[in-house]
Amino acid sequence: MSYVTGLKCRECGKDYPIAPRVVCDCIAPLEIMYDVAGWKRDLTREKIASRPPNMWRYRELLPLSNDPTVSLNVGYTPLVNAPRLAKAIGCRKLWIKNDAVNSPTLSFKDRVVAVALNKAIEFGFKIIACASTGNLANAVAAHSAAAGLQAYVFIPEDLEEAKIIGSAVYGAKVVKIRGNYDQVNRLCSQIAGEHGWGFVNVNLRAFYAEGSKTLAYEVAEQLGWRLPDQVVVPMAGGSLITRVGKAFDELTEIGLVEGKPYILYGAQATGCSPITTATKAGHREIEPQRPSTIARSLAIGNPADGYYATGAIMASGGAGEDVSDPEVVAGMKLLAETEGILGETAAGVTVAVAQKLLASGRMNPDAETVLCVTGNGLKTLDALQNQLDLGLTIRPRLEEFEEQVLNAVQASVPVAVS
Ligand SMILES: *Cc1c(COP(=O)(O)O)cnc(C)c1O
Ligand SMILES: [Zn+2]
Numbered sequence: 364m365s366y367v368t369g370l371k372c373r374e375c376g377k378d379y380p381i382a383p384r385v386v387c388d389c390i391a392p393l394e395i396m397y398d399v400a401g402w403k404r405d406l407t408r409e410k411i412a413s414r415p416p417n418m419w420r421y422r423e424l425l426p427l428s429n430d431p432t433v434s435l436n437v438g439y440t441p442l443v444n445a446p447r448l449a450k451a452i453g454c455r456k457l458w459i460k461n462d463a464v465n466s467p468t469l470s471f472k473d474r475v476v477a478v479a480l481n482k483a484i485e486f487g488f489k490i491i492a493c494a495s496t497g498n499l500a501n502a503v504a505a506h507s508a509a510a511g512l513q514a515y516v517f518i519p520e521d522l523e524e525a526k527i528i529g530s531a532v533y534g535a536k537v538v539k540i541r542g543n544y545d546q547v548n549r550l551c552s553q554i555a556g557e558h559g560w561g562f563v564n565v566n567l568r569a570f571y572a573e574g575s576k577t578l579a580y581e582v583a584e585q586l587g588w589r590l591p592d593q594v595v596v597p598m599a600g601g602s603l604i605t606r607v608g609k610a611f612d613e614l615t616e617i618g619l620v621e622g623k624p625y626i627l628y629g630a631q632a633t634g635c636s637p638i639t640t641a642t643k644a645g646h647r648e649i650e651p652q653r654p655s656t657i658a659r660s661l662a663i664g665n666p667a668d669g670y671y672a673t674g675a676i677m678a679s680g681g682a683g684e685d686v687s688d689p690e691v692v693a694g695m696k697l698l699a700e701t702e703g704i705l706g707e708t709a710a711g712v713t714v715a716v717a718q719k720l721l722a723s724g725r726m727n728p729d730a731e732t733v734l735c736v737t738g739n740g741l742k743t744l745d746a747l748q749n750q751l752d753l754g755l756t757i758r759p760r761l762e763e764f765e766e767q768v769l770n771a772v773q774a775s776v777p778v779a780v781s
Contacts, residue, residue: 365428366398370569373671381428383486383566385555392667393569395426402617408588411619418474418577424613425577426570427481433510434477438577440465442585442733447701452718454728458591459698460582462737463706468505468529469739470498470660470707471578471603476506478574479563483512488561490515494551495564496544496599496660497526498738503563504535515560517547522659525742543654545665564600568667575603579610582733583620590615592730593626593681595717597709597737598638599661601672604629607735608675628726629676629683630716632656632691632708638669639683647673657688657746658708660738682725686715692750694718695740705740713737 370379374391386392406423414420418438419431441461449457462471476499483491492515493503500516507514514535518527519542531537540547548565555565563571583590590611596604608627615622631639634656637649649669654662666672676683686694691708694715699705706714713734720726740747757763 366401366423367426367428368396368398370394371396381426383483383488383561385552385566385568392671395569395573397424397426399616402613406617406619408584408619411584418477418574418581421577421580424573424580424610425478426573427478428485431477431481432484434473434480434506436466437473437477438465439581440578442582443702443704445702445734448698448714451697451701452714453721454717454726454730454732456729456731458582458586458731458733459702459704460578460733460735461704462578462735463704463710463739467509468498468501469742470502471575471735471737472498472502473506474577475499475571475574475602476502476563479561479567479571480506480510480512482567482570483561483563484510486561486567488559489513490560491563492516492551492554492560493563493565494518494544494548496662497522497742498660499564500530500535500537501526501742504530504533507535508533517551519544519547519659519662523743523745525744526659529742544663545651548663548665548667564667572602572606572668575606576610576613578603578735579607580614583611583614586731588620590620590623590625591733592624593628593726594733594735595628595630595713595720595726596735597661597713598629598631598672598683599663599666599709601629601638601666601668603735603737605668605671605675608679625679626681626730627676627679628681628716628720629672630713631683631685632658632661632712633685633687634658635662635664636683636685637664638666638672639685641669641673642676642683647677649673656691657743658691658712659743660707660709661712682720684716684719684725686712686719690715690719692746695746696750698736699740704736706736707738707740707743708746709738710736710740711746 372387694711
């Protein structure tokens, strides 16, 4: 059933057989090659639509050699029509791709781990590991537990407590590194080279990254096999945004959707904005930064796919934008208040960036727009600490309710009588 034909260097074009290989001899990243003629011959909308609602409905487009054996119930998250948020930020046709409810660990990282873990099993790895800003660690820990494999997750020591507990609970070995993500990642590259473990985002990265494409396949299918006009994507390592574009291009080439231009907008927090800083300066090269932001899931100062993310944004005619930490919190609250969706800090980044791009006229308010909400706010409640009115306490007495709650509410908000 496999449609994978090999690996190819993204820069020099050298071919390699399918293997857990990190980079080409020229040190550029490797890309999966597929039998595109086979896709065109075998794939139809009806065939895909007849399958269960999870990411494996697109399995021919993913780099496994056999059918998946673990992580079977991932993906096919809701594409939510968002008219109240649309009105609040000033655009007309808005959807939220809600990966805050992805299964089982409530972020889009369930998709990439699902592919990497099945591939790791094909390769025969017994220990699964990752360098993570939090969500990836949660996904690696949970999926490995369910697959009966030992997981090691390497994280910066200052992550949100919910993300640390949400890895340890699955029995994963959590290794906290005194340093930032980029230092964690460097260490993991050394371990992968020395110890032969399956690091989902190091030696399995070429396969891992392909899992991101399923988010965009779903968007197109959920829109009725159409591409949206524009998509706003939060960026950490810059992989997801490149795969959204790749997925749209593949669907077009296979003939599952009609080809049309789409624009990619990349979102970061100002406290860690190496990719948007590059696009604003009009070049593709990334200058590494030292991260300092509450959007910890996006805090990668030296993004592995930064050069390809800037390329994808620029080629689409899009832009990169970043927002401050207070704007991130405001974005989280706005999403929750208008659409009833509690996204994490990365979602706050995405909403606030969309708002900023619309306000400055750089994003078309009449075009069909999708915001990617990639993680769940229950994991980043610390960001909302001291930011909300958490209510008042009264004794269980009617007079006290009427005096302190009802009168206070009526004083501030006129109650509509209908
Ligand atoms: C990892 C992550 C991203 C970005 O992923 P990249 O592919 O590394 O750019 C976005 N949102 C959340 C919540 C994440 O955890
Ligand atoms: Zn090469």
